[in-house]
Amino acid sequence: MFSSTYNCVFENKISILLNDLFIFVLMTKKYTIKDIAEMAGVSKGTVDRVLHNRGKVSDSAKEKITKILEEINFKPNPIAKNLKNNKIYRICILFPESHKDSYWVPCLDAITEFEENYQSLGVKTEQYRYNSSSPQSFKETALSLISTEPDAILMAPLFFNEAQAVSKLCHDKNIIISTFNNIIRKEGFSNYIGQDLFQSGRIAAKLLDTLLGQGHIAIIHVDEIVQNATHMQQKERGFKSYFEDKNSSSYKISTINLDKNLNFENEESLEAYFNNHEDINGVFVTTSKTYKIAEFKKTYQKNLKIVGYDLVDKNITLLKEGYIDFLINQNPKQQAFVGLSTLAEHLLFDKDIPKSILLPIDIINSENFQQYLE
């Protein structure tokens, strides 16, 4: 009765020549390898072999199938691909305990959110926490973690040397490892998910420049031990680079290292220091301990502009009260979530893991913090 021939197939539109009648149909069905097999006059198996370059296909068949694949820009349904995979993947996440530094609390939300999305796809997480002031604790926790042979590890490494060793060990043991929050090294065995810390320092510099116009700025590192210092150093270098680029003599910049009680190594008090340097009108605090300096400013009614880091409760309170001018949001939740998702999608869907994922660096004032807390 009817004789029809496929005439042209592309982008889910299909033209059929039917008894001299040219019909243009908009396909509302997905193409499957079965469809392609039919079009090419071969079996599903052959299409699959072409799709995945498994060889053992005649040139003629390969050519015909390849042409059709290109015409319809076929991509196999990723959903069906891992249907068969009934394994549960274990992703272990290694990061500091929260009771010393609430900075890490949002990571727990990220883990919860991640589990809600990926649990039913067969990915589970396990938390390993370490003492943020003990390289030994980091190393031991990492080793016991590695001995459980997880499918992947996401770690926030505070200690450069130890992290290097852990990263190398995972590489040797063929365990996938990603780093977030603190970069280990540009050319390492691990990729990095987080912010550009150098640029982060430049942003702080620009903000203080905007706030002050000129003066004496103190870069303050609070309550961090030496090994932990890499990311603070990167921020400091970025900060200084801004003013070097500006090539102006309007600013004097000093660097201060304080313990958690805001004392200097030589036990000098901050109060004494500021009395000796009355020209200081701006402060850049390189960690989430910004509130400690802001409390100092509040107590002693200092005339200081303060730029610091992170949306921890105490910082937000002081930001609202006006004792902190700007915060830079390092967004640990986003970092952890993106890190976990990247690993999961690699395990599940074979998506590749980029060498580095640089997340935006948010500038926060008293009016826009709310949206970043979600």
Next chain:
Amino acid sequence: MFSSTYNCVFENKISILLNDLFIFVLMTKKYTIKDIAEMAGVSKGTVDRVLHNRGKVSDSAKEKITKILEEINFKPNPIAKNLKNNKIYRICILFPESHKDSYWVPCLDAITEFEENYQSLGVKTEQYRYNSSSPQSFKETALSLISTEPDAILMAPLFFNEAQAVSKLCHDKNIIISTFNNIIRKEGFSNYIGQDLFQSGRIAAKLLDTLLGQGHIAIIHVDEIVQNATHMQQKERGFKSYFEDKNSSSYKISTINLDKNLNFENEESLEAYFNNHEDINGVFVTTSKTYKIAEFKKTYQKNLKIVGYDLVDKNITLLKEGYIDFLINQNPKQQAFVGLSTLAEHLLFDKDIPKSILLPIDIINSENFQQYLE
């Protein structure tokens, strides 16, 4: 030989009592309804009936199954769920043409990125563009779009009344519709993906307050027609509310409406206006046309602080040059991407569509714009 009994099942851990030996096993396999059926001693079909409340299940079976489901916190594999669904969903996205306003260009990137992720899952998009200065164009395009009966629509509605009508029509026709960038109304037929425009105005106010300390600020609306004004009005209200809350008399605030040539309705020039109001030291531009005011500032070497909107090329250039102090990023790309994804996940996985998704409002200076451009 061995007699074993399930003793306890939870969270993929399973304890087995085997010849007086208590064994604790970590499951590495996913639970399936088949597993649950076996545990409960029923068939898969019965489990499914309980899972989806289809009734026709005996109380005893229901109780037993429910208990197991809760114990292991079972969630059906969403992947297998749509395996059967071989339909291609059509999401149409309706937004202004770009040649008048490059603000909309990033939406194209969002569409590309969306298609890369969702094409193979069976979702396609179609673009419908309208003339941003013609309500008629919006209405006609929307109607021809609706007549194609798509599965869902995502629209950026500039015109309040027309958008209301379109939204209502879709609701009557059972077409899912989402709104992004411009909110239509709090209690409408459509949900909203975008920023809190009132809060956005408050952020601009805080920034100018930080920059100036006191003075005379002009709120400038550039090149926008009356119908388009809703979002500018919301920003203006937010801006003023900040200073009302502050309850200080340090600022005077004026509102200016300009056409695209920066002339007033009465043809007065901006230059003349500023000469008559030499006390103006700050400007809040409510649209992405911020560069026009910044160019004016550059040309006439005015001493003005400028806060405006959006990372369009011209704005970024002037931001880097220092003629714009801060930009607020409305992030049209993110808005479009989140909008499309939300609709797709609803169509594919039955995820629900929240009444509103309020995205963060990014503060941009010359040092952090790069990361937001991706």
Next chain:
DNA sequence: TTGTACGCGTTATCAC
């Protein structure tokens, strides 16, 4: 070199 049959987890349908 190619085709076939089966399994994966879920759900709709049909038979009992």
Next chain:
DNA sequence: GTGATAACGCGTACAA
């Protein structure tokens, strides 16, 4: 009220 079974799209082991 319940159980058995087919179907979905893909990958693969095995048979031809």
